[in-house]
Amino acid sequence: MDFGEVIRRRRMIRQYLDTPVPTESLDRIVDAALRAPSAGFAQGQSLIVITDRDQRERIAQAANEQDYVDRGYPRWLSVAPVHVVVTVSEEAYLDRYRESDKLGPDLDTLDWDVPYWWVDGGATMMAILLAVVNEGLAAGFQGSHNFDDLSAVLGVPDTIMPLGVITIGFGAADDQSRGSARRDRRLQADTVHYDRW
Template structure:
């Protein structure tokens, strides 16, 4: 993921459209498609995003400050009610909207899949992209600033743009975990470390 962008290179509108359209091809439980995406390209909208999600603990530093140069922000929003309604339909076999039947929140998972497809499309087009969460305490301010309906919940945002100068994150210096620690065949086996 890229955390610094070239502020002087806008993304062509047809490429923004391609990125978003590829996200809509993500898997969706019951083809519920309980997602929406807030696409912010204008400087005013991007500024409103950053001001509505800014923590009150002082100025943004480091990686977050560099992210502000991204010419595109896509906020991925999930809608749980779309899934509960869909699975209460006759062809799904449930007769109510009981959330306890769900082993995981597929409304968030499917929305995350869609965001990943957008991220991969951006990377495939030689763009940089970074997926990150909104500060929990600022979700209400973000939703109010953009008029997001109550049933939609932001699961995260993608910044997208042409990469700026490479500033390696300290996190990357850790490297990838060994395959043997994360891939298990047949039965769970552990190297003893998590």
């Protein structure tokens, strides 16, 4: 697919057909995720790819899906045939930036105004979201309000932080769901500054 079209077509989709995602597509999506940049090439991002139905159900429970359903929303996480959880490791960056070609001992005085692990996690997410569209599939992202339960279900160590759940599948044609109230995309003139703010 043309890159511009991939960008334009990307939307968060929250309703899916119960059709499995082809393994080759999933492999290419994972491959794209691993091409994301990382500060110092620390590569502190990892992925958990979940296709097991029971595990997806447990993730949906950790996200209180039933509460949403009781409030009239359709099931989302439990229906999506694939979940991908991007995780980041702060430790990986601290270790990397302690190396001699980076900050070495000066690291201990560094105040991470921009914590690079979150930046890199977002870059990985975007790579996945775009690769999904390129495969003719759809993806959504659900942030978590209960990371303790999500981490427990996924069995991640204490030092590893999941960002939330990316859902992947064939989008339902009638998906009208919106995670947030509908608002207009900000105009370029209000958003982009040239040469200075």
